[in-house]
Amino acid sequence: MPERLRPAVSAEDAVLEANESFYRALQTLDLDRMDGIWLHKDWVFCAHPGWQAITGWEEIRKSWEGIFTNTRQLKIRLRQVGLQLCGPIAWISCIEEITADAGDGLAASLAQATNIYMRVGEEWKLVHHHASPVPMTPNFPETERVQ
């Protein structure tokens, strides 16, 4: 029996954990945490819902800084999380159930996200985040929204 004390974490679990860390950073409006989640390269990609896309970590970081500065509270619940993994690349699709307060009260919205992660050493780094508005429909009832 190997002498490892901790159970091995599967690649799938490690990617899901990276994805959860991303949404934790978002909900805690924590730029330092966001720093640790993204790969700091000039080709990484981010499209916030309804915005034009941004390329390169420096510009993406500025966009998060702006969002965090202008947001009082942000809650996100994920649905329909799909994970695909192929060697050092993984991609997750999910629905973001967003409740945000930008200073004028809570507003709910839905977004479809595609998040691509790349394995770098022992870590899975976010390299591509594409989130886009999804129409609210009876499939996503209000009663199940994040409180």
Add this chain to the structure above:
Amino acid sequence: MPERLRPAVSAEDAVLEANESFYRALQTLDLDRMDGIWLHKDWVFCAHPGWQAITGWEEIRKSWEGIFTNTRQLKIRLRQVGLQLCGPIAWISCIEEITADAGDGLAASLAQATNIYMRVGEEWKLVHHHASPVPMTPNFPETERVQ
């Protein structure tokens, strides 16, 4: 000198060619061609602009069939094409400049796309297409739209 008669195609070029084939299938409203572009698995993913996402080739094929049946003419010009490649996975981000005629005249729109391709044997197959509406802005002047 190797005896190869044809020059080797780089992986980057092969992925870009696969992406062009996808948009060619779209513009020619050609379902057979679309059949040859996607990986036929139950986990492949497609989000048309403003729609809820669809998973699995059978459902995705039906959605293209519906789009092609209800479209007279579709022209797409790509901008800001970004390609990343890592082993057997490649992902392309691009802006789609769309001019469509669904029977009631031409309408122009913009979409941000994320397309993920997987190398299967000698081919690059589409496994994830996420397209979402982008606001029309002065960065995308009318005069440069597809005619």
